[in-house]
Amino acid sequence: MVHERIPDVGGSVGETAIDKRPVDTPKFVTENGVAGDHRADMVHHGSPNQAVYAYAKEDYDWWSAELGLELNPGVFGENLTTTGVDLNNLEIGSKVKVGAALLQATAPRIPCGTFQRWLNLEHWVKRFTEGGRPGTYFKVLKPGEVSAGDELTVTERPSHGVTILDYFKVQSGDRDQNRVQSLVNCLDLDNASREKFTKFLK
Numbered sequence: 001m002v003h004e005r006i007p008d009v010g011g012s013v014g015e016t017a018i019d020k021r022p023v024d025t026p027k028f029v030t031e032n033g034v035a036g037d038h039r040a041d042m043v044h045h046g047s048p049n050q051a052v053y054a055y056a057k058e059d060y061d062w063w064s065a066e067l068g069l070e071l072n073p074g075v076f077g078e079n080l081t082t083t084g085v086d087l088n089n090l091e092i093g094s095k096v097k098v099g100a101a102l103l104q105a106t107a108p109r110i111p112c113g114t115f116q117r118w119l120n121l122e123h124w125v126k127r128f129t130e131g132g133r134p135g136t137y138f139k140v141l142k143p144g145e146v147s148a149g150d151e152l153t154v155t156e157r158p159s160h161g162v163t164i165l166d167y168f169k170v171q172s173g174d175r176d177q178n179r180v181q182s183l184v185n186c187l188d189l190d191n192a193s194r195e196k197f198t199k200f201l202k
Contacts, residue, residue, distance in 0.1 A: 018118045020074035022081075026147040029101040031140045034079050048139050049106040049190055054080040054152070055135035056087050062133060067121070077115070078135060082152045087136040088165045093188025095156040100144025102155070106190065108134035108168035134168045162186040167193070175200055 017037070028035040033051045055078035060071050073081035080098065087105075090096075094105040111134075116124040128134075162182050167189075170180055180200045183189060189197075 016114050016118065018077035018114060020077055020079070022073050022148060024148060026099075026145045028143065028145050029099075029103075029140055030143045034146075037079065050137045051140045052080060052103055052138040053078045053109060053135060054082050054087055054138065055109075056085065056133075057081055057083045058086075059088070059133040059135065063131065066131070075119070076109075076135065077118070080146075080152070085152055085154060088133055088168070089163050090136055090154070091158045091160065091188075092162050092164060092167060092186055093158045093160075094154055095141065096138070096152055097155050098152040099146035099150040100142075101140060101146050102142035102144070103138035104141050105136050105164060106139050107137045107193065108164045108171070109137065110134070110168075110171055129172045132165060132168070134164065136164050158188055160186055160188070162189075170197060170200065175202075177202060 020037075027037075029052060031048055031051060055076050057073070060073070060076075060081070063069075064071050085096070088108070090105045092105055092107070096103050096105070111125045111128040113125070115128070121127070160182070162185075166179055166183060169176075170183055180197055183197045184194055184201065186194075
């Protein structure tokens with residue numbers, strides 16, 4: 001949950017809700033996100049396809065070793081810190097259950113200036129991109145209550161094999177035509193992303 005909105009000097013809206021902290025009480029997850037939480041930049045983070053952002057503890061551990069820093073859950077602005085599931089290699093459209101909520105994987109997190117200013121790490125956008133561990137956005141298929149400690153379980157994986165990491169790589173500049181074509185052909189990809197990636201085909 002957001003701890004408080006904080007100034008984001010240089011950002012498009014002047015403040016950010018990236019400062020998330022763990023909570024002990026159950027929270028209801030709706031189609032528009034976690035009840036009581038906030039998203040300051042609704043232009044870039046307000047889509048129902050970005051209702052919930054999840055980041056894996058395993059990826060936090062990797063970054064902690066890489067940066068030589070202790071990274072606490074929520075510092076990347078996620079709503080869910082998970083264990084046991086490779087979020088980056090989930091197929092787009094994969095369905096997961098956590099608590100009483102059913103979610104569907106839609107897209108990776110694309111790092112921005114707000115993220116870099118919040119962490120105050122030099123060249124963070126570039127480093128995060130090169131790290132290839134973006135975490136995953138989900139839309140909410142079935143609202144429900146979620147509590148700390150609830151297991152995230154993958155209930156359905158599409159057979160197309162196109163992953164969140166594939167999306168992240170192409171969005172970050174990879175123009176491998178087979179990867180781009182697979183994304184364009186992916187029926188679980190949202191129309192706006194498909195239109196964008198179609199322009200990368202030669």
